[in-house]
Amino acid sequence: MPTALAVTSDGHMLPPPDRQTPRAHVFRPPGDQPLELALAETQRLVNQHGHLVVVYPATLDKPFVHRLHTIRSVLESDRIALLPTRLPPLGTAVLVRQLRQLSLCDFSPGVLAAAARLLAHYVYAGALLNSVAKLDHVSVPLTAHAKSWMSRSQFAVLAAPGTQLVRLDANGAAGGGGSEASLAGPQFPTHLTVARGALNSEWVNGTLAAQWNVRGVQEAQLPGESARWWGTGKLIEFAAAIPDVSVLYQLVSSVRRDECHWCGLELIGDRCAFCAAPASYGPAPASRRAPGPQVATRQDATARPAAAGRGGSGLGGYRRASAGPPAAPHTRHAVVADPRGL
Template sequence: MPTAIAVTGAGLALPAQDERTVPAVVLDDIDSRPLDEAVVTVQQLLDGYGHLVVVCAKAAPAAVVQRLHMIRSLLESDRIALLQPDLPPLGLAVLARQLRQLASCDLGPGVLASAGRLLTHYIHAGALLGTVARLDHVPVTLTSHARSWVPGSQFAVLAHPQPQLVKAGPGVTVPGPEFGTWLLLAKGQLPAEWVTETLAPAWRTQGLRETPLPAESTRWWGTNKVVEFCAYLPDLSVLYQLVTSVRQSVCHWCGIDVIGDRCVFCSATPPPVPEPARALTASGPRHALPAG
């Protein structure tokens, strides 16, 4: 029984990468539905799949996150994991699809949920913007703010893994991955030539695909003059090898297999390791009492 991978918006449910990719569960308007209806929906998912991993933006509206925590609390379930990586919308959608790919493999729910944090390190996500006047998620200098008011200005922004912002132009790029990736782009109201003709060759991408711009992207980037891009690992065999090469352990609280230092389902961390008892030497303790 595959673990269900859910997203909080239809725009985060990318088309399947291959025939094995499991469909995404879309929890659309989870914060505005009647609470009892939302609880029943999630309970049915748990009954059908056993475990549920919800991929949600770290910058998601507070009402969405609060509703998800409330449902988990009402169901008193440790079979619901909320994964909130610090990624822009397209990168978040790519991560969710990678988990959907892995959900078809022989990975336990704890390992699969933990894999989300691991795979986030291999995602390079950013955008080409026509203005940075309302960009809140990446540091913007006063100079860049001023330049954004100049007609025709474009800015290349890398949001993850290391935030960086430069004025886009021929031969000007942002740091990319040092391993082979594919590039996914989503166009708003801005031409994509810089991404396809400058960024993609500089990043030595092995292929390029296009997808509609997620609805959340305009709010995240602060403008509809955007071309969002994301470099990622597309092959299931590579993803599986990455995840299974990491040492697994058993969560001491809920008993499922996990990778990393925290269980994504119950949030338990490994108990502290007690200091080993001081071994006695053959001659006895150093400060032994005198006999008598």
């Protein structure tokens, strides 16, 4: 049974890319669900799947965050991982969809949970806004605040993995410059997910998709919290990410795995996603070393390939096929990879 995944909003549940990809459980706010019912549902998930990974936005309301920690404490379970993310709402939904795809592979619960931090570096999330006057999550220059009050102003904003803001004119060109605006995009093939609010524009589907050389565009429903996160309801939110589960598998497999010295689970990165204990760097366990990653396909999701250890190709081969930069060598320590590091 694959590791269970959970979210805190229906907006973080995108349609699955295939029939095999499982859904994620949706936790309800404290005011919409009694604690006893939330405890019973969580216990059922843990009993059925063994481990539960909860991905929630770092901006989640405090009472909701307290509810999640209360559930974990009352159940006294070290098999529940609570993972906050700073991605925008649609970016969070895309990340969760990737984890849902990977849950069918042979990754242990600790590796799958830790992969959330790794994959977040490869999600390019932003929005097209009519105003940045109330945007708090991205640094906005004072001049941009002033220009938000001008009629027909639009702003292309990138919130992850880095931040960038470009003012557009009515034709989608950089305001005042007469040149086509450009946001820093991914250097590897992606699919673009687009969620429309109350803003009418084809800049995302047309100009941005062409600039980022995406391989496909998918429309999605705008998450309910997007208007609050971006400070306006007149927006079009977008997120570009790797759609292929085989590439995601290679990427996660290419990172060194260690064993948590506290709870004993496998981990990648600098700390355990379940108990938050820091990684103890040392020689990679011999059982974790493998010649290279094997990939679980959608056609045979239940056939678990052999576990892969350090030494996988990551995005190296994927980028070389796309005329991207060469892969960087692995470091000695377990790290969360930079988007340009593989």
